[in-house]
Amino acid sequence: MxxxxxxxxxxxxxxxxxxxxxxxxxxxxxxxxxxxxxxxxxxxxxxxxxxxxxxxxxxxxxxxxxxxxxxxxxxxxxxxxxxxxxxxxxxxxxxxxxxxxxxxxxxxxxxxxxxxxxxxxxxxxxxxxxxxxxxxxxxxxxxxxxxxxxxxxxxxxxxxxxxxxxxxxxxxxxxxxxxxxxxxxxxxxxxxxxxxxxxxxxxxxxxxxxxxxxxxxxxxxxxxxxxxxxxxxxxxxxxxxxxxxxxxxxxxxxxxxxxxxxxxxxxxxxxxxxxxxxRRRAAAVTASGPGDDLPPAGPGDVLRVEDLTVGFPSAGAPLVPVAGVSLNVRAGEIVGIVGESGSGKSLTALAIGSLVAYPGTAHAAVHELGGNDLRGMRPAARERFLGTSLAMVFQDPLSALNPAIRVGRQLAEVSEVHGGLRRDKAMARAVERLRSVRIPAPEQRARKYPMEFSGGMRQRAAIGMGLMAEPLLIIADEPTTALDVTVQRDVLTLLRQVSDERGAAVLFISHDIAVIAEIASRVLVMYGGRVVEDLPVTALADDAAHPYTRALVASIPDMTTDRALPLATIPGRPPDPSARPDGCSFAPRCTFADDTCRSTRPPLAETPDGRRVACWHPRTEADDADPTVIEFGAEGGR
Ligand SMILES: Nc1ncnc2c1ncn2[C@@H]1O[C@H](COP(=O)(O)OP(=O)(O)OP(=O)(O)O)[C@@H](O)[C@H]1O
CATH class of the missing domain: 1.10.3720.10 (MetI-like)
Known part of the structure; x- marks a missing residue:
């Protein structure tokens, strides 16, 4: 670095x-x-x-x-x-x-x-x-x-x-x-x-x-x-x-x-x-050697990232919160990234958008969006390309919308700057986008300031702003965390609709596995700065192979959870990015860890059914049937 x-x-x-x-x-x-x-x-x-x-x-x-x-x-x-x-x-x-x-x-x-x-x-x-x-x-x-x-x-x-x-x-x-x-x-x-x-x-x-x-x-x-x-x-x-x-x-x-x-x-x-x-000196991803967790490249891949690392200088041991993430997202696909706080989800998203804050640095063996290698682009060209190809939706839409400028004008400016549209045409497009993200009375709303919008409307307007330039990829980082459940559902439906209608790929980040399960078709589970499992959403509930994924799923309370018992938790704490264990990062918290897990890091290996898992002892259906295997639960595992 x-x-x-x-x-x-x-x-x-x-x-x-x-x-x-x-x-x-x-x-x-x-x-x-x-x-x-x-x-x-x-x-x-x-x-x-x-x-x-x-x-x-x-x-x-x-x-x-x-x-x-x-x-x-x-x-x-x-x-x-x-x-x-x-x-x-x-x-x-x-x-x-x-x-x-x-x-x-x-x-x-x-x-x-x-x-x-x-x-x-x-x-x-x-x-x-x-x-x-x-x-x-x-x-x-x-x-x-x-x-x-x-x-x-x-x-x-x-x-x-x-x-x-x-x-x-x-x-x-x-x-x-x-x-x-x-x-x-x-x-x-x-x-x-x-x-x-x-x-x-x-x-x-x-x-x-x-x-x-x-x-x-x-x-x-x-x-x-x-x-x-x-x-x-x-x-x-x-x-x-x-x-x-x-x-x-x-x-x-x-x-x-x-x-x-x-x-x-x-x-x-x-x-x-x-x-x-x-913003100005946001670290672009630079080239690094190939890693060992590479996902198979597919023809419809909109985003390809291989062996992405994000690091920050520190007085002691190097701080590497993202340590070799490899992922791909296809056109029209919604991929969820889930993991505990601090697992590196947001930094991965920022690095994909070349937005890692100085003094952070990002390296990757592959960083491609729409088939374009972002690592080799000149900064101005990269910014122009990302400005039209990538939309970022953050948790706080107010941070994306300037409080002093009317919402319609802000949206229109994207088309004026990136699309070279005339002012009136850009405004018409802004109104159309506000309508498409289901803002009621978009002509009138376009003349309002962000403060005059409700939280859900602001988030939809922020998504509308991201859609002004027909992006290939939308990265939504906890976009619904601050919203109530009904508005949350609206935003999820909107993102799904955008992905279906425009073919935009969506990378949806959340620590809430239930939200991910609702919107994504594929899920990447992150732990300690790495992807530890890549599985279809249908397998999430009861067919995850990584003990961490299973523990995460087990820790979500649902309507059938016995309220008399303490809530299920994962014992221990996630590893410090500057002091990760040599072997599997999850080993100190894992019920199934042995000496191999503690000494050697498992690669993110592809399984015969096309999933990927980084575990020396992935769980199988046979394990589920084995009564001697005790899963994580209220008592914190075995
Ligand atoms: N600018 C920074 N300088 C140093 N460390 C950082 C910086 N930004 C993030 N980190 C560290 O990187 C790790 C991963 O951060 P990140 O924000 O990606 O986590 P996350 O998985 O998105 O968590 P959350 O769900 O809480 O947002 C954390 O341990 C965090 O403290």
Whole structure:
């Protein structure tokens, strides 16, 4: 598995330049006052306002002091004051912006109105006024600037915090009686730290400029102290005789300003890249050697995957949640994937759609959709192909539908982007698709927002969106888990209908074996990141060969289950993806395991009746008749 790059590693030339500039700036700020302080302060009456020379590259000031040395020494104070002002401004802004969440609604509105009003004032003008209030000098300038910056940070804090405050986990914390203050500190602020830090970094350059302006105007740093703004002010008086005296601090301000702007940009890019990683840098499946669990290739196969592995970097042993999955799905076939939580079902689905989130990586010996090898495709071509050939339906349809765009428009956009249809034609198609997924009054509903749909309607709309481009394969990952049983039935019927009418293959993932039994014609049972059994749905109830499949089936309660007895469970826990046993992953929980099972992993071997099972001791009908074989049950097996 290739070693993934850390998201924070600088890669572009821009990153490198920014880092070099930052290092240089910090070094100068730390070292220059130690080396050049004497030279910067030593008065030389013989060299007053001297021009550029070998001894004084930027000339001297009105007291004959070396401009270059003074510029270098001023770095520390200039940067320090800008950082301090930004830090204080951010802190004030965060506190003020958070207040509306803690205080009552009325006072909160008043505070919001207050900082919204202040944001309308130009920052420097506000700082000038405040500098007069706080008093002339470095301290007054920093305070003035911090207070001047605070309203924009308050607004940013308030806007982002308001979004977080509506999240389900905050509502859950409210229900648990968590105090507002604690909620703010534990649940809200940690989640908005990222945009605040990025914004604050970009603001350091503005603070630097504003502080230099205040010093230049005489409100900031006062003699004998000096920063770049002060030096600029002094240098301008001799601009005609020695322009270099003003040039040096100017260059310093520009360079430092650019450095902080670049640092802010870099941070934004890194954060955005990190956030967008699941989409932008989603791992495509790359080639790997052939595995030993290959399913027989059939002529009607829409999807073929062989020896798929998905891994994540980890400090300890490699984390491989999907460890060699091989499967095929034919056109019009509905294949269910079932298994306990953590068995690798969703990651398998994501890898098939080339959607494994960074830093995950996926490899396979074969990864074909509609006969096209996805591993060899260029990323843009692959995305285009998957955009029209594959539809993904997730458990939460809201995550697939943009809440700010009308449903019809969202569906229409798929045809505009992928099919090149005109706007009106695309909308007509969207309405037709909404009708085909049985959305009542589709013309009117197309003009509604997702929030105005019920949960079942949203899921149907999400399926309709997937159907806009006639996909070859629909991957439905727990699409009915959040729905009530009647709506669940509707969605299952719809998927079956879509598969029948359009010939689309469906890969239906669920941990609910009863749902799988209702919709699928074939079932893949996953355990510990592998397919352990591939069997027709008709065999699921009483003819499964793998002890795990049997245990799963036995653990489903039905109408005949004796409610006086504890529910049947599978003893033990699924294996940790980073510490799977050498042999069969199910061996530690299996009643029938022997030394071979514990030492050697069974391959997914094909049986004479065309099924596949990965077990050294597959169950047969004869075992069912054998009274000495005790199946898993309420007591947790033998
Ligand atoms: N981004 C990730 N980084 C590290 N491990 C991950 C990541 N995503 C998933 N895993 C691990 O991979 C394993 C399989 O996850 P997956 O989501 O595929 O399980 P699943 O079978 O779909 O479970 P469920 O039914 O609960 O959704 C789990 O142990 C999970 O913790």
């Amino acid at each position: 290739s070693r993934p790059r850390r998201p924070g590693m600088p890669r572009s030339a821009l990153s490198l330049i920014t880092l070099v500039l930052l290092v240089v700036l910090v070094c100068v700020a730390v070292v220059a006052p130690l080396i050049f302080a004497g030279q910067a302060k030593s008065i030389d009456v013989n060299a007053i306002q001297g021009g550029m020379s070998g001894r004084h590259p930027f000339g001297t000031d009105a007291l004959g002091r070396d401009i270059l040395a003074r510029t270098l020494v001023a770095t520390r104070l200039s940067i320090w004051l800008a950082l301090l002002a930004t830090l204080l401004g951010t802190l004030c802004g965060v506190i003020v912006g958070s207040l509306p969440i803690i205080v009552g609604r009325r006072l909160g509105r008043l505070i919001v109105a207050g900082f919204n009003l202040l944001v309308a004032f130009p920052g420097l003008l506000l700082a000038l006024f405040l500098a007069l209030v706080f008093g002339v000098g470095a301290r007054g300038a920093v305070l003035a600037l911090a207070v001047g910056m605070a309203p924009s940070f308050a607004r940013l804090t308030h806007t982002t915090a308001s979004g977080i405050a509506k999240a389900d986990y905050v509502s859950a914390a409210k229900l648990l009686g968590v105090s507002r203050r604690r909620m703010l500190l534990r649940h809200v602020l940690p989640n908005i730290a990222e945009p605040l830090v990025v914004n604050a970094t970009s603001q350091v350059s503005s603070a630097l400029l504003s502080l230099s302006a205040l010093s230049y105007l005489g409100f900031g740093v006062q003699p004998p102290a000096f920063d770049w703004g002060r030096m600029l002010s002094d240098g301008l008086s001799s601009i005609y005789t020695n322009p270099a005296a003003a040039l040096a601090p100017c260059v310093a301000i520009v360079l430092a300003g650019v450095t902080f702007v670049l640092a802010g940009e870099l941070l934004t890019l890194l954060v955005a890249g990190h956030r967008a990683a699941p």
